[in-house]
Amino acid sequence: MTIHIYSGPLSMFGAKVEIAAREKGLAFELVMVPFIEGDAYEPKHPVVLRVNPVKQQVPVLTDEIDGGVELFDSTQIFEYLEDRYPAPALWPEGIAERARARQLEQKSDEVFFPNVIKLFGLQHDMHSAAAIAACAGCARFYEEMEGLLATRVYLAGPYSFADIAFYMACVFADRKGAGMTDATPRLLAWRTRVGDRPAVRAVVDPMMRFLASQGRGVPAFLQR
Ligand SMILES: N[C@@H](CCC(=O)N[C@@H](CS)C(=O)NCC(=O)O)C(=O)O
Incomplete structure (x- = not known):
């Protein structure tokens, strides 16, 4: 191997x-x-x-x-x-499209996810100003992604690393109390589309089983 x-x-x-x-x-x-x-x-x-x-x-x-x-x-x-291992491609074709996809992947890790990291330490006090601000940061990001999905099926056009990164960040956001809501219906549909991919299920399902085995919360949308 x-x-x-x-x-x-x-x-x-x-x-x-x-x-x-x-x-x-x-x-x-x-x-x-x-x-x-x-x-x-x-x-x-x-x-x-x-x-x-x-x-x-x-x-x-x-x-x-x-x-x-x-x-x-x-x-x-x-x-x-x-x-x-270029095939299947996980960045779009075209320099501008690839640059935008890379930026989205980076924003998922470095703009969206820091809100979730803050929530890790605030689970005991989700009504604090810091927790409310972190949840609002997540909600703003969901709205931005909802806007992108008005014209495309995946965040950067074709399915890409950007979708993988943001899907995983969304799983953890939901666990920590900042999940998406009916306010972003296209994003909810995107989450189902990405989550149904065999490669995603093969990774997320064992992770959820691990959480459950520890008596820790599993996001409602992943309880199956
Ligand atoms: N920017 C890094 C972040 C890696 C990271 O935060 N890893 C965590 C687990 S998800 C870790 O190893 N934490 C243990 C530690 O920091 O000691 C990446 O994209 O891989």
Whole structure:
């Protein structure tokens, strides 16, 4: 097996990479790093420490092809997967379209998801000003995506890494109390469309089973 993906049972960023590898039909070994209650990843896996010594985070991907490639960061790994394994494409064709899709993928991680990260620490106080602001940030982002979906089926035109990233971020937003509502019907339909993909189900279903096994909440839209 030339490809190894190091992830965690509740890693949003790791799930992005695993979905992308499955969409591309790649054979890979999934290595789940140690995970303890409190969403901590300890002790750190030695490969994660070698490849990502400063941040010490998953996902990490190693590929033995061509003398070996070792990468961390889900977005960097997306770029590698697309270059190395171009079919099926997960970025659109055309320089402008690809640039817009990359920007959406980055906004999902760095504009939308920071609101969700804030909510991780505010679950005990969802009526606080900080929690209300984070939920409002999510709602504004949902509205923006709803606007995009007026003219297309997926966020960047064809199904892309941008959809994978935002779908996973939405799963975690819902878990933390900032799920989408009937105010964004096109986005709700998009969520069903993306969530029904075999590659997505193959990653999200075990993650939800893990949550349930720990007695933790599973988003209503994923209870099946
Ligand atoms: N920007 C990174 C973020 C990676 C990240 O935050 N990973 C989390 C799990 S989802 C992690 O390893 N946390 C454990 C830690 O920081 O010690 C990416 O896109 O891969």
